[in-house]
Amino acid sequence: DAKTTQPNSMESNEEEPVHLPCNHSTISGTDYIHWYRQLPSQGPEYVIHGLTSNVNNRMASLAIAEDRKSSTLILHRATLRDAAVYYCILRDRGSQGNLIFGKGTKLSVKP
Amino acid sequence: GAGVSQTPSNKVTEKGKYVELRCDPISGHTALYWYRQSLGQGPEFLIYFQGTGAADDSGLPNDRFFAVRPEGSVSTLKIQRTERGDSAVYLCASRLNRAGEQFFGPGTRLTVL
Numbered sequence: 001d002a003k004t005t006q007p008n009s010m011e012s013n014e015e016e017p018v019h020l021p022c023n024h025s026t027i028s029g030t031d032y033i034h035w036y037r038q039l040p041s042q043g044p045e046y047v048i049h050g051l052t053s054n055v056n057n058r059m060a061s062l063a064i065a066e067d068r069k070s071s072t073l074i075l076h077r078a079t080l081r082d083a084a085v086y087y088c089i090l091r092d093r094g095s096q097g098n099l100i101f102g103k104g105t106k107l108s109v110k111p
Numbered sequence: 112g113a114g115v116s117q118t119p120s121n122k123v124t125e126k127g128k129y130v131e132l133r134c135d136p137i138s139g140h141t142a143l144y145w146y147r148q149s150l151g152q153g154p155e156f157l158i159y160f161q162g163t164g165a166a167d168d169s170g171l172p173n174d175r176f177f178a179v180r181p182e183g184s185v186s187t188l189k190i191q192r193t194e195r196g197d198s199a200v201y202l203c204a205s206r207l208n209r210a211g212e213q214f215f216g217p218g219t220r221l222t223v224l
Contacts, residue, residue, distance in 0.1 A: 097166070
């Protein structure tokens, strides 16, 4: 699985949108882009994933660059509960195996 | 519905002792994963089960670590002759099928004194 690069930390104000970037310049054509987040003292939880098109779900939106070398996780209105470490992970379409986590981005949300 | 559960939530042991960590996956999930997370790091893969068999154990750091899943449901991670460097949060995850997301448990915090 290809490598991803994320900023170590980001800050946001409550009720404002947050854009969390991820670079994956060596992504292959069959790699899906997955995002997980880990709240303090909890296990990671799935947020969203996509291949080429932008994706929306109840938690977030995923914007994927046209060349797929980068993506952005968008939280439309940050809440205090969104303070977590966010991980951007690439997984091959055919993979049944483990996730490869980097250090992720630690998001702080200020009231 | 019930999520992935792990017991105990905390385990303190002495160097050289044997420990067992248990994972109860979501009912019906055939895939089960163990990860280890050190402070300030992302989770690191240890072993993956598909059904009862270990499909990939390439992440186990050495032969002191062993895991089983005898009936294809509950899994136990076993660590022999624990060392201080084994101190970490041990996470378990399960997945329903090939395309599904992984659901993580809350982890077991292991401290080796």
